[in-house]
Amino acid sequence: MIGSARYWREVPQRYRYEAAKCVKCGEVFFPPRLVCNGCGGREFTKQTLEPNGSVETFTIIQVAPTGFEDQAPYAVGVIKLDDGVKLTAQIVDCDPESLAVGDRVRLEFRRVQQDGESGILCYGYKFVPVAK
Amino acid sequence: MEVGIVGYGAYVPRHRIKVEEIAKVWGADAPSYKRGLMLREKSVPAPDQDTITMSVEAGRHAIHRADVDPAEIGAIYIGSESHPYAVKPSGTVVAEALGATPDIHCADFEFACKAGSEGMFVALSMVKAGQMDYALGIGADTSQGAPGDALEYSASAGAAAFLFGRKDLVAVCEETHSFMTDTPDFWRREYQFYPRHAGRFTGEPAYFKHITGCARALLEKSNTKPEDFRWAVFHQPNGKFPMKVGQGLGFTKDQLEQGWLSPTLGNTYSGSSPMGLAAILDVAQPGDRIFMVSYGSGAGSDGFIWRVTDRISSVQPQAPHTRAQLEDRPIYIDYGTYAKFRGKIRKLGE
Amino acid sequence: MREVAVIGAGMNRWGELWEKSHREIWTEAALEAIDDAGVDHVEAMYVGCMSGGLFMGQEHLGALLADQLGMGPIPGTRVESACASGGLAFRQAYLAVASGAHDIVLATGLEKMTDVDGGMATYALSTAADQEYECYQGITFPGLYAMMARAHMERYGTTRRQLAEVAVKNHLHGSMNALAQFPMKVTAEQVEGSVMVADPIRILDCSPITDGAAAAVLVPLETAKKMRVDPLIRVAASAHATDRIALHERDDLCWLASTAKAAESAYQQAGVGPTDLSFCEVHDCFTIAEVMVIEALGLVDRGRGGSAAEGGFTALDGRVPVNPSGGLKSKGHPVGATGLAQIREVVHQLRRSCGDRQVKDARLGLTQNMGGTGASTVVHVFERM
Ligand SMILES: [Zn+2]
Numbered sequence: 001m002i003g004s005a006r007y008w009r010e011v012p013q014r015y016r017y018e019a020a021k022c023v024k025c026g027e028v029f030f031p032p033r034l035v036c037n038g039c040g041g042r043e044f045t046k047q048t049l050e051p052n053g054s055v056e057t058f059t060i061i062q063v064a065p066t067g068f069e070d071q072a073p074y075a076v077g078v079i080k081l082d083d084g085v086k087l088t089a090q091i092v093d094c095d096p097e098s099l100a101v102g103d104r105v106r107l108e109f110r111r112v113q114q115d116g117e118s119g120i121l122c123y124g125y126k127f128v129p130v131a132k
Numbered sequence: 133m134e135v136g137i138v139g140y141g142a143y144v145p146r147h148r149i150k151v152e153e154i155a156k157v158w159g160a161d162a163p164s165y166k167r168g169l170m171l172r173e174k175s176v177p178a179p180d181q182d183t184i185t186m187s188v189e190a191g192r193h194a195i196h197r198a199d200v201d202p203a204e205i206g207a208i209y210i211g212s213e214s215h216p217y218a219v220k221p222s223g224t225v226v227a228e229a230l231g232a233t234p235d236i237h238c239a240d241f242e243f244a245c246k247a248g249s250e251g252m253f254v255a256l257s258m259v260k261a262g263q264m265d266y267a268l269g270i271g272a273d274t275s276q277g278a279p280g281d282a283l284e285y286s287a288s289a290g291a292a293a294f295l296f297g298r299k300d301l302v303a304v305c306e307e308t309h310s311f312m313t314d315t316p317d318f319w320r321r322e323y324q325f326y327p328r329h330a331g332r333f334t335g336e337p338a339y340f341k342h343i344t345g346c347a348r349a350l351l352e353k354s355n356t357k358p359e360d361f362r363w364a365v366f367h368q369p370n371g372k373f374p375m376k377v378g379q380g381l382g383f384t385k386d387q388l389e390q391g392w393l394s395p396t397l398g399n400t401y402s403g404s405s406p407m408g409l410a411a412i413l414d415v416a417q418p419g420d421r422i423f424m425v426s427y428g429s430g431a432g433s434d435g436f437i438w439r440v441t442d443r444i445s446s447v448q449p450q451a452p453h454t455r456a457q458l459e460d461r462p463i464y465i466d467y468g469t470y471a472k473f474r475g476k477i478r479k480l481g482e
Numbered sequence: 483m484r485e486v487a488v489i490g491a492g493m494n495r496w497g498e499l500w501e502k503s504h505r506e507i508w509t510e511a512a513l514e515a516i517d518d519a520g521v522d523h524v525e526a527m528y529v530g531c532m533s534g535g536l537f538m539g540q541e542h543l544g545a546l547l548a549d550q551l552g553m554g555p556i557p558g559t560r561v562e563s564a565c566a567s568g569g570l571a572f573r574q575a576y577l578a579v580a581s582g583a584h585d586i587v588l589a590t591g592l593e594k595m596t597d598v599d600g601g602m603a604t605y606a607l608s609t610a611a612d613q614e615y616e617c618y619q620g621i622t623f624p625g626l627y628a629m630m631a632r633a634h635m636e637r638y639g640t641t642r643r644q645l646a647e648v649a650v651k652n653h654l655h656g657s658m659n660a661l662a663q664f665p666m667k668v669t670a671e672q673v674e675g676s677v678m679v680a681d682p683i684r685i686l687d688c689s690p691i692t693d694g695a696a697a698a699v700l701v702p703l704e705t706a707k708k709m710r711v712d713p714l715i716r717v718a719a720s721a722h723a724t725d726r727i728a729l730h731e732r733d734d735l736c737w738l739a740s741t742a743k744a745a746e747s748a749y750q751q752a753g754v755g756p757t758d759l760s761f762c763e764v765h766d767c768f769t770i771a772e773v774m775v776i777e778a779l780g781l782v783d784r785g786r787g788g789s790a791a792e793g794g795f796t797a798l799d800g801r802v803p804v805n806p807s808g809g810l811k812s813k814g815h816p817v818g819a820t821g822l823a824q825i826r827e828v829v830h831q832l833r834r835s836c837g838d839r840q841v842k843d844a845r846l847g848l849t850q851n852m853g854g855t856g857a858s859t860v861v862h863v864f865e866r867m
Contacts, residue, residue, distance in 0.1 A: 011228055013615075015188075015228050015229040016228075016231055030615075031614070056633065057629040057630070057632045057636070057735055058629060058632065059625045059626075059629050059632065059680045059681055059682075059683070060680065060681035061620065061621070061625050061680050062677075062679055062680060062681070063604075063622065063679045063680065064622070065604050065605060065608060065617070065620065065622050066602075066604070066605055068620040070478075071180075071620065074620065076620060076621045077629070078629055078633075078730040086730040087615075087730055088615060088616045088619055088728065088730045089619045090180075092178060092180065093146045093147075093178065093463065095463075096681075101632070101633075101636050108185075109188040109192075110178075110180040110185050111179075111180045111181070111182055111185055111216075112618060112619060112620070113618070113620070121182075121184075121217065122618075123184065123225060124619075126180065126619075131460060
């Protein structure tokens with residue numbers, strides 16, 4: 001359902017975590033956008049997201065959407081990166097039951113989904129727990 | 133002009149399965165496997181890990197250690213027998229994720245377990261030829277052993293990446309040699325999910341002949357003896373073979389042990405001897421010489437002699453060490469989970 | 483702008499309506515509203531529908547349904563704002579009458595959800611979230627609300643039991659509603675023991691998949707007076723606000739900013755405050771949603787939504803009854819129709835014709851209908867004159 005073009009145009013964000021920083025007010029947007037909704041600014045500079053962050057909230061998906069059934073149960077969280085940007089992503093390589101708000105995690109490159117058995121493989125970011 | 137490694141990195145998945153867990157399912161004798169193959173457990177890739185994802189992580193570690201702008205990398209060569217696509221390169225995804233596109237040469241290599249050292253060999257040669265300042269060679273695999281086959285106890289997952297260049301070297305390449313014959317000891321035909329192998333024929337006429345042939349030529353070319361080296365690493369299809377071939381060549385257990393990862397890592401195929409090299413570089417001292425010979429079924433070996441430079445100590449702490457990753461919070465899984473992870477069983481309707 | 487009145491409302495029995503097509507479901511509700519209003523025509527029609535394309539493979543609903551009505555080639559407009567489509571369709575109808583563009587308008591909502599399997603329904607609903615940066619990662623709608631629930635529990639100490647009490651209350655209310663899809667009563671133990679969907683949300687915290695439609699007829703207040711409609715039900719406020727679509731982009735995961743903003747505007751238009759309301763119909767797509775909505779509406783203090791149902795504050799005989807109809811939870815949630823069904827309940831409550839679930843002395847009712855995880859909210863206030 002994703003298709004090549006739609007997947008491909010998000011590559012800078014999904015592979016390299018490229019965000020946009022508003023020149024006028026400094027707010028960082030991920031994904032980049034054309035207008036800052038903080039100050040209305042239209043000029044941005046490229047900024048790469050910080051790879052480390054903390055879990056703000058999370059859930060453990062038991063009933064998974066199509067294409068994710070084999071992975072259930074799996075954790076998905078909202079993670080606040082150390083640069084203040086927040087992301088939604090899976091938290092893997094952990095026992096979901098032992099996750100807690102505030103846990104330290106970092107970005108890792110993973111296969112996120114695939115377009116069926118014969119379609120493209122879709123990569124991107126997930127989070128893994130940082131050793132305590 | 134000296135060429136060599138400017139940065140290196142490894143990646144080890146965190147999931148593990150123990151030999152006993154596999155043996156239990158097939159009614160096999162675990163103690164004899166552990167003794168005979170010197171294997172205790174192996175790494176298992178999670179369903180969201182493959183040659184591409186592990187190559188990206190290992191590549192990031194290598195680039196971070198090298199402290200090189202990824203845009204300056206002129207080539208990326210990934211060796212694997214488990215490239216996720218049958219047609220479409222792994223290298224494009226990896227180069228894109230590393231920030232090395234678009235001015236870059238790319239090729240995916242396949243030569244059973246030798247593909248990783250092959251990528252390293254070509255990357256090194258491109259730099260040596262003056263074609264480019266930096267080239268990245270990666271060995272990575274998420275190999276599959278057929279259920280119940282001997283390979284199921286060893287086929288594991290991991291990656292190692294090496295950035296080659298001419299300045300700020302952490303290890304100088306002093307000599308290389310390649311050795312190859314047509315020897316059908318292991319193969320996989322198109323549309324087949326699992327590889328086949330020729331049993332005990334994979335030993336003497338295949339693994340031992342090629343590694344020994346390559347190693348002897350390398351020692352001769354470089355006019356060195358095993359005692360001239362602080363470390364040695366050979367391809368590790370199990371725990372037993374690398375120790376046997378190394379000691380047969382005159383290397384000691386002390387020289388072999390640091391790069392000998394297979395007892396708890398398994399056989400990472402294209403990642404095997406490269407990951408061993410990464411584990412050695414993690415602890416090597418300036419001036420140390422490292423002897424390395426890979427092996428790939430089919431069959432052939434690539435040999436390298438490395439001399440570690442003063443820069444090594446400053447890059448070692450810049451990324452996770454290989455053995456530290458191997459020991460970091462392993463997640464043990466049962467055979468059912470393993471079978472699901474590896475696609476040996478599938479849910480209805482997919 | 484002209485003052486507007488609602489003179490008719492309709493809704494059919496909701497549920498898994500295997501034998502009925504979207505055309506029948508919609509037309510039944512529309513005709514009931516028209517007959518209820520006692521009129522013989524409408525000048526224009528609006529239909530709120532979230533995803534005709536994904537649920538039924540049918541778009542172009544404005545034309546299709548206007549034709550079904552048999553009232554000539556009237557303008558038919560389809561409105562979409564995810565689960566707030568129905569509320570927004572009503573608001574468009576309200577604006578059409580208030581502006582003077584039309585004198586009698588039909589507002590409707592429709593969703594036919596059971597013609598696709600569970601996977602497709604889940605996918606269709608998930609299109610209300612950010613496809614590239616939320617759904618791509620494998621999150622579901624229950625998952626997004628579960629993350630809001632966990633954040634609320636962490637910060638305010640809201641308990642699992644308090645969420646269950648929202649379901650208990652709404653099913654109790656729904657048990658008195660003959661049109662509800664799931665009119666059975668449930669206990670807190672049943673809710674807490676039901677199947678986990680997305681921790682901490684369980685199946686009995688979720689509104690169901692439903693087929694259904696609802697409708698209302700709007701005219702200028704002056705016309706309603708001339709028609710001697712009794713009681714007169716005036717639209718005292720109509721407000722709409724939006725927020726960032728992706729949950730993670732919001733500063734506060736525990737706060738429904740679009741609901742707060744729409745409510746602020748609605749209270750100002752109506753010249754009332756939350757303490758003046760007789761009751762509310764709110765968007766309890768998940769139990770945690772009702773908890774957060776009543777905070778954003780100002781019915782309770784910020785962070786205090788958890789104890790409202792547990793303490794009886796929002797019960798039928800409580801200080802501010804919330805969801806006397808049974809809410810989305812018990813009545814069902816055919817997404818595009820929900821906003822109109824809320825309004826249909828308010829009309830009947832203000833007419834004081836709700837039988838066992840009648841709110842005592844109902845005079846001022848509020849509806850709150852939201853899309854996605856709260857990226858859009860439509861609030862209306864209705865007054866019995
Ligand atoms: Zn700005």
